Amino acid sequence: MRKSRKVKYSGFSLLRNSLGSNFWPNIFPTPELRPHYDIIIVGGGGHGLATAHYLSSRFGETNVAVLEAGWLGGGNTARNTAIVRSDYLLDASFELKNLALQLWGTLGSELGFNLMYSPRGYIDLAHSDGELEDFILRANAMCLRGAEAKILDRHQLQKRVPQINLSESTRFPIVGGLVQEKGGIVRHDAVAWGFAKSAVEAGVDVVQNCPVTSFEINAGKVTGVRTNQGVIGCEKVLISVAGASSEVARLAGLLLPIESLNVQAFVSEPVKPALDVVVNYNAGLCYISQTDKGEFILGGATDGYPSYAKRGSFSSIEDVIVRSIQIFPFLSGLRLMRHWSGTADIPMDGNAILGSTPIENLYLNSGWGYSGFKATPAVGLLMAELLTQEKPPDLIAPFSLSRFEAGNLIDDSGTGPYTWLH
Amino acid sequence: MTTAVLALTPGSIDVMLLIPCPWCGPRDQCEFDYGGANVKFPDLRHSPETSIDDWHKAVHLRENAKGEIREIWYHRSGCERWISTTRNSLTHEFSEPSAGDEEESSRNCDAD
Numbered sequence: 001m002r003k004s005r006k007v008k009y010s011g012f013s014l015l016r017n018s019l020g021s022n023f024w025p026n027i028f029p030t031p032e033l034r035p036h037y038d039i040i041i042v043g044g045g046g047h048g049l050a051t052a053h054y055l056s057s058r059f060g061e062t063n064v065a066v067l068e069a070g071w072l073g074g075g076n077t078a079r080n081t082a083i084v085r086s087d088y089l090l091d092a093s094f095e096l097k098n099l100a101l102q103l104w105g106t107l108g109s110e111l112g113f114n115l116m117y118s119p120r121g122y123i124d125l126a127h128s129d130g131e132l133e134d135f136i137l138r139a140n141a142m143c144l145r146g147a148e149a150k151i152l153d154r155h156q157l158q159k160r161v162p163q164i165n166l167s168e169s170t171r172f173p174i175v176g177g178l179v180q181e182k183g184g185i186v187r188h189d190a191v192a193w194g195f196a197k198s199a200v201e202a203g204v205d206v207v208q209n210c211p212v213t214s215f216e217i218n219a220g221k222v223t224g225v226r227t228n229q230g231v232i233g234c235e236k237v238l239i240s241v242a243g244a245s246s247e248v249a250r251l252a253g254l255l256l257p258i259e260s261l262n263v264q265a266f267v268s269e270p271v272k273p274a275l276d277v278v279v280n281y282n283a284g285l286c287y288i289s290q291t292d293k294g295e296f297i298l299g300g301a302t303d304g305y306p307s308y309a310k311r312g313s314f315s316s317i318e319d320v321i322v323r324s325i326q327i328f329p330f331l332s333g334l335r336l337m338r339h340w341s342g343t344a345d346i347p348m349d350g351n352a353i354l355g356s357t358p359i360e361n362l363y364l365n366s367g368w369g370y371s372g373f374k375a376t377p378a379v380g381l382l383m384a385e386l387l388t389q390e391k392p393p394d395l396i397a398p399f400s401l402s403r404f405e406a407g408n409l410i411d412d413s414g415t416g417p418y419t420w421l422h
Numbered sequence: 423m424t425t426a427v428l429a430l431t432p433g434s435i436d437v438m439l440l441i442p443c444p445w446c447g448p449r450d451q452c453e454f455d456y457g458g459a460n461v462k463f464p465d466l467r468h469s470p471e472t473s474i475d476d477w478h479k480a481v482h483l484r485e486n487a488k489g490e491i492r493e494i495w496y497h498r499s500g501c502e503r504w505i506s507t508t509r510n511s512l513t514h515e516f517s518e519p520s521a522g523d524e525e526e527s528s529r530n531c532d533a534d
């Protein structure tokens with residue numbers, strides 16, 4: 001069996017390789033597929049690769065394949081605005097994201113890969129006294145569960161974010177905010193590559209350009225997958241395909257409570273450091289941070305209707321830009337450099353769907369919409385536990401697919417079954 | 423500026439959805455509110471044939487096809503009617519509204 005060469009990155013290796021010729025080996029060689037695996041993971045985004053990493057590193061399971069239709073982390077992993085935080089109100093939502101936030105802290109050294117986790121703080125802006133009351137409720141709930149959260153009044157907000165426009169003559173004046181200092185940014189591509197490197201070194205097969213086109217299902221039990229490289233047998237399958245969840249589940253005859261919507265993001269030209277925190281504007285939606293390179297990254301809500309086009313309406317771009325300029329008027333002087341879209345899988349209650357399906361040995365990690373990047377390490381760990389242990393982990397129990405039929409929805413925003421409003 | 427002109431050719435890259443309202447003609451999406459998939463909901467009156475499963479299917483489960491989908495829109499800044507459309511979720515192209523669509527639109531309107 002092929003064993004990939006272990007690569008250790010260090011200051012020394014960087015120096016050596018930048019001086020002479022390039023000795024960096026290919027850390028993702030194309031593996032030869034085995035006829036049978038214990039576990040097949042469909043989808044080589046951050047979530048699928050994290051699952052492979054934890055399967056091998058925590059549960060000693062290496063007879064695993066990750067099958068990716070395109071290239072590693074080329075889906076929403078590469079398209080998100082890289083924000084991590086755990087400022088959620090409902091227990092189930094909070095616990096998952098807070099586990100992830102704890103894992104982000106040490107993940108870089110665990111993987112031997114610089115993920116550039118930058119806990120620079122995440123600030124949610126309130127635009128009315130009522131909204132601020134709501135934030136206080138959320139901050140208290142977070143503190144009670146052992147996380148850190150602080151409410152900032154206008155004065156404190158101005159001190160924390162000197163450039164913020166607190167004028168009361170704007171359309172939606174800002175009255176305060178909730179700050180979680182451990183929230184921030186993680187380098188998203190590095191997350192996919194770091195997890196993949198670790199899994200490959202442990203003996204997992206990570207296969208690119210290998211779309212799963214159907215499932216082998218016998219007597220209600222999945223026994224393999226069909227790909228462009230033929231049929232591969234397996235004991236268990238995890239579907240982890242984000243925006244393609246409905247399409248892939250349909251191959252197994254499953255209908256999901258999910259719609260796929262387009263979400264856009266943009267970056268400006270780079271300028272000198274001006275913003276050292278992530279800021280989220282809540283009248284409508286606009287989240288802003290500045291990268292280490294100096295670009296401002298902007299994101300907003302969905303385009304408002306189902307779409308697989310991976311390109312969106314100009315009206316959404318305008319919405320986000322208008323809001324960003326209300327918070328930081330100086331942004332109007334910058335030009336946008338790049339703009340892209342991703343397909344977000346949004347369930348009817350806006351929360352993820354994790355766990356078993358009506359088909360035996362077929363498992364699902366889906367419904368993360370445009371908020372699943374922050375959860376990546378927790379999802380990986382919990383999916384690995386789900387796939388190897390008798391008892392499914394407690395943290396994912398509330399996120400079962402069957403919760404919809406039972407009426408146990410986890411609707412953090414209280415929006416109802418309208419995916420385009422979540 | 424050839425590229426910009428090319429980019430705006432219908433069917434290539436849309437600036438915004440152009441929604442064919444059967445009453446007002448093609449109008450920009452910003453005049454509309456989205457109403458979701460065109461779902462036939464079970465009878466609200468307690469009919470013995472309606473089960474929890476029927477409601478689950480109508481409220482939660484979606485085809486979410488990568489291709490043609492049937493949906494409803496509210497023409498807020500126009501005729502103020504609910505209309506039903508068929509749109510391709512991959513290309514954003516609308517199929518011509520048919521007489522059946524119109525009939526259905528007015529039925530949706532009544533139901534509202």
Ligand SMILES: Cc1cc2nc3c(=O)[nH]c(=O)nc-3n(C[C@H](O)[C@H](O)[C@H](O)COP(=O)(O)OP(=O)(O)OC[C@H]3O[C@@H](n4cnc5c(N)ncnc54)[C@H](O)[C@@H]3O)c2cc1C
Pocket residue numbers: 042043044045046047048067068069070071072073074075076077078079080081082083084210211212213240241242243244248263264265299341342343344368369370371372373374375
């Ligand atoms: C614009 C935008 C901004 C976002 N911002 C944030 C943010 O700031 N913070 C946050 O927490 N989250 C954010 N998200 C959400 C986050 O990106 C996703 O929830 C997360 O990346 C999903 O993780 P993934 O690794 O499973 O997805 P992906 O990276 O999309 O991985 C899924 C993979 O499955 C593959 N696949 C699909 N079909 C098949 C098939 N048939 N066979 C094999 N492989 C297949 C795809 O090619 C893809 O690579 C954002 C999303 C978008 C679109």
Ligand SMILES: [Zn+2]
Pocket residue numbers: 443444445446447497500501502503
């Ligand atoms: Zn009209």
